[in-house]
Amino acid sequence: MSRGSGITIGIDIGGTKVLGIAIDANGEIVGQHRVPSEVATGGVEAAITTVFERLLNEVGVADAVGVGIAGLVDFEGRMRFGPNLADVLELSVRDQMEAATGLPVTVDNDANAAGYGELLFGALEGCRHALMVTLGTGIGGAIIVNGEVFRGANGFAAEIGHFTVRADGPLCACGERGHWEAIACGNALGRMGADAVADGDGAAIAAVAAGAPVTGHHVADAARLGDREALAIIDEFADNVALGLAGLANIFDPEAIAIAGGLVEMGDLLLEPVRAAFARHLEGLAHRPHIRIMPAALGERAGAMGAAAQARRVIRQPS
Numbered sequence: 623m624s625r626g627s628g629i630t631i632g633i634d635i636g637g638t639k640v641l642g643i644a645i646d647a648n649g650e651i652v653g654q655h656r657v658p659s660e661v662a663t664g665g666v667e668a669a670i671t672t673v674f675e676r677l678l679n680e681v682g683v684a685d686a687v688g689v690g691i692a693g694l695v696d697f698e699g700r701m702r703f704g705p706n707l708a709d710v711l712e713l714s715v716r717d718q719m720e721a722a723t724g725l726p727v728t729v730d731n732d733a734n735a736a737g738y739g740e741l742l743f744g745a746l747e748g749c750r751h752a753l754m755v756t757l758g759t760g761i762g763g764a765i766i767v768n769g770e771v772f773r774g775a776n777g778f779a780a781e782i783g784h785f786t787v788r789a790d791g792p793l794c795a796c797g798e799r800g801h802w803e804a805i806a807c808g809n810a811l812g813r814m815g816a817d818a819v820a821d822g823d824g825a826a827i828a829a830v831a832a833g834a835p836v837t838g839h840h841v842a843d844a845a846r847l848g849d850r851e852a853l854a855i856i857d858e859f860a861d862n863v864a865l866g867l868a869g870l871a872n873i874f875d876p877e878a879i880a881i882a883g884g885l886v887e888m889g890d891l892l893l894e895p896v897r898a899a900f901a902r903h904l905e906g907l908a909h910r911p912h913i914r915i916m917p918a919a920l921g922e923r924a925g926a927m928g929a930a931a932q933a934r935r936v937i938r939q940p941s
Contacts, residue, residue, distance in 0.1 A: 627683040630937070632930025633670050634732055634922075635691040642673035643926035644681045647934075649743055651927070653681040670715070671722050685937045688728045688929030689715055690735030692762070696777040699729035726936040732925045734771045734780060736882060736918075737764020739928030741771075744919035745880040752876045754918060755782065755867065758883035760795060761803040765874060783807065787865055802866035808885050811838035811859050815852070824851055842888050856888075857895050864899030871913055872905050882918035893917065 628647035633640065644653035655676045657669075670689060678684060694702040699716020719727040730738075737754035740746045746754065750769045756762040761783030765772040773779050783803030784796055791800030792810070804810060816836040818824035824836075826849035831840040841859075844852035867879060885892060897915050901907055920927060 627681075627685055629681055629684045630686045630688065630930045630933040631674060631677050631681075631684050632688045632690070632735070632926040632928065632933060633673050634735065634925030634929060635669065635689065636732065636925070639922070640669045640673050641922060641926045642677045643923060643930055644677050644684065645927060645930045649927075649931065651923075653677050654923075655680065667713075667715070667718050667722070670719060674719075674723060684725060686726045686728070686933035687719060687723055688730070688735065688931070688933030689719065690730055690732035690925040690929040691715065692732045694778045694781075695729055695731050697773070699727065701729070702778075726933070728929070728932045728936055730771070730773075730777075730929065730932060731762075731780070733762035734764045734773065735926075735928035735932060736762075736920075736924035737766060737780075737880075737928065738771050738932055739920055739924040739926075740764075740880050740882070740918050741766055741769070741928075742931050743927055744924060745916055746878060749877050751874065752878045752880065753782075753867075753870055753874060754880045754882060755870075756883040757806070757863065757881060757885040758808050760809075761807050761866075762883075763870075766876070767874070782866070782870060785866075785869070787862075787869070802862075802869075806859070806862040806866055808838045808883070810862070811841055811855070811885070812836055814855050814859060815841035815844075818851060818855060824855075827852055827855075838885065842891060845891060856892060860892060860895035861899040863892075863896050864903055867896070867900050867915070868903035868905075871900075876913060877911075878914040878916065880916060880918040882921075882924060886917045889917070 629644050631644045633642045641656045646652050701713040701715050715729045716727045740754050746752045752766040754764045763780050763782040765780045784801050786800045787802045788800040792804045793799050794801035794804040815827045819828045826844040830843045841852050845856050
């Protein structure tokens with residue numbers, strides 16, 4: 623495989639899509655390929671290889687490959703556990719990809735890769751200490767310490783959705799009760815809306831849903847129409863989000879927090895009450911510098927761009 627092009631490829635494996643992006647030495651996107659997850663048949667390895675090969679055909683040459691994948695990824699590039707990827711357990715992603723591509727490969731958790739992308743190219747550019755939080759079906763995140771992604775002793779750090787905020791809270795998807803994710807992810811907002819409809823208090827939400835199962839998007843749509851019940855639900859949900867953000871801020875003391883994921887599409891409808899609630903929960907608010915809370919900038923490209931940037935660190939120099 624050709625070397626010295628300055629081009630690296632990043633591949634983000636998500637629950638709904640496999641996205642590959644090629645960037646040059648300046649971080650400019652020079653190639654992109656996206657396929658729905660159901661199209662990428664044959665397992666995770668085949669999905670990564672397929673997107674890589676199509677991107678390579680587009681850009682011609684590459685120096686290294688980075689992969690971001692949802693789950694516990696160790697420092698040897700092994701996907702130890704992937705709760706949202708069927709049959710992924712103890713998968714040696716790096717070794718298999720290096721054998722398939724002939725290039726050096728890095729592998730990291732997808733949220734870590736996305737956080738690195740936002741640090742280099744997006745909303746967190748210029749920060750040394752920051753957090754990226756992904757509010758979607760669940761909650762993911764990345765912790766930036768001294769300008770680097772913090773990965774912990776084994777590579778598994780920043781599973782930020784899975785710390786307990788309410789011991790008697792709802793059951794989390796992981797099986798534990800009262801985790802932050804269980805009260806502050808997109809599914810939680812949908813559940814709150816559905817509960818209101820079931821109690822007879824969410825007429826506008828039910829009207830927007832039009833017979834379909836209530837989701838967080840229906841709650842947001844009703845709130846945009848000015849429905850007081852929907853707005854009250856969003857205020858309560860925003861407090862749940864802020865509760866976890868303030869806990870993380872008290873621990874890590876970030877300059878800024880970037881919010882990514884599907885819920886960020888709500889814009890200030892969500893972010894303004896989150897900022898207000900965050901101020902109420904944060905320790906010593908009047909005695910510390912302001913912590914910015916803003917939407918992430920790169921959208922679905924963050925993980926692939928971050929993975930491509932991570933790959934730059936292992937480029938082998940021509941002999």
